[in-house]
Amino acid sequence: MIKENLEKIKTEIPKDVTLVAVSKTKPNEDLLEAYNAGNRIFGENRVQELTKKAEELPDDIQWHMIGHLQSNKVKYIAPFITLIHGVHKQKLLKEINKQAKKVDREIDVLLQFHIAQEDSKFGFDFEEAKEMLESDAFKSYENVNIRGVMGMATFTDNKEQIEDEFRTLHNYFQVFKSHYFKFKEDFDILSMGMSGDYDIAIEEGSNMIRVGSKIFGERK
Numbered sequence: 028m029i030k031e032n033l034e035k036i037k038t039e040i041p042k043d044v045t046l047v048a049v050s051k052t053k054p055n056e057d058l059l060e061a062y063n064a065g066n067r068i069f070g071e072n073r074v075q076e077l078t079k080k081a082e083e084l085p086d087d088i089q090w091h092m093i094g095h096l097q098s099n100k101v102k103y104i105a106p107f108i109t110l111i112h113g114v115h116k117q118k119l120l121k122e123i124n125k126q127a128k129k130v131d132r133e134i135d136v137l138l139q140f141h142i143a144q145e146d147s148k149f150g151f152d153f154e155e156a157k158e159m160l161e162s163d164a165f166k167s168y169e170n171v172n173i174r175g176v177m178g179m180a181t182f183t184d185n186k187e188q189i190e191d192e193f194r195t196l197h198n199y200f201q202v203f204k205s206h207y208f209k210f211k212e213d214f215d216i217l218s219m220g221m222s223g224d225y226d227i228a229i230e231e232g233s234n235m236i237r238v239g240s241k242i243f244g245e246r247k
C-alpha cells in the first residue's frame with residue numbers, strides 16, 4: 028500500500044510542495060518500498076535510528092532530521108544530513124556549525140518556531156529568533172545555511188486554530204525573509220503540515236510537508 032499511498036498524496040499536492048516521507052519507527056523494507064516508488068526524501072526523528080538506516084539504505088537518499096535534536100548528537104549526522112528541521116535554540120545552531128566545519132560542509136537548517144498551544148512542542152518564539160539573528164555570534168556561523176522555518180500546529184480538531192497557527196508561521200517566514208534574508212534567494216522553505224493537517228498547511232502557504240502515517244500506516 029505504501030506505493031499507492033505515496034502516489035495518491037503526490038497527485039493531491041501542488042508540484043512545488045516537497046514531500047518528506049516520515050519513516051520513523053518503520054523497518055527498512057517499508058522505506059525501500061517508498062524508495063522503489065521513486066521517493067528520495069525521508070524524515071527521521073531519532074539520531075541512532077537515522078544513522079543506522081542511512082548506512083543500510085541507498086546512498087542517494089536525502090535524509091532530513093525532523094525531530095528534537097540534542098547538541099551532543101549533532102556529530103553523528105553532520106557528515107551526511109541534507110536538512111535539519113528542528114533548530115530550536117542558538118546553542119544547537121552553534122553546535123551544528125561546529126560539527127559542519129569539522130567535516131567541511133555547509134549544513135542546511137530550518138528554524139523551528141513554537142506556534143502551537145501545547146507546551147510539549149519545541150521552538151523559538153519570534154523575539155528569541157530575532158535576537159539570535161541580530162547577534163554577532165550568529166554572523167560567525169559560516170557552516171550553517173538557514174533555509175527557512177518549520178513548525179507544528181496544535182493537535183486539535185479545531186480547523187480555525189490550525190489555520191491560525193500556520194498563518195502565524197507563514198507570517199514569521201515573510202518577516203524574517205524581508206528583514207534578514209532579503210538577498211538570500213535560498214531562504215525559501217516553509218516546512219509545515221503532517222498527515223492530519225497538510226491540506227490546511229498547503230492552503231496557508233506551506234511548500235514542504237512531513238507525512239508519516241498517511242504513507243506508512245499508523246505507528247505503534
Ligand SMILES: *Cc1c(COP(=O)(O)O)cnc(C)c1O
Pocket residue numbers: 049051072093094179220221222223237238239240241
Ligand atoms: C512524526 C512527525 C511527523 C509525521 O507525522 P504523521 O502524523 O505520521 O504524518 C511530522 N513532523 C514531525 C516533526 C514529526 O515528529
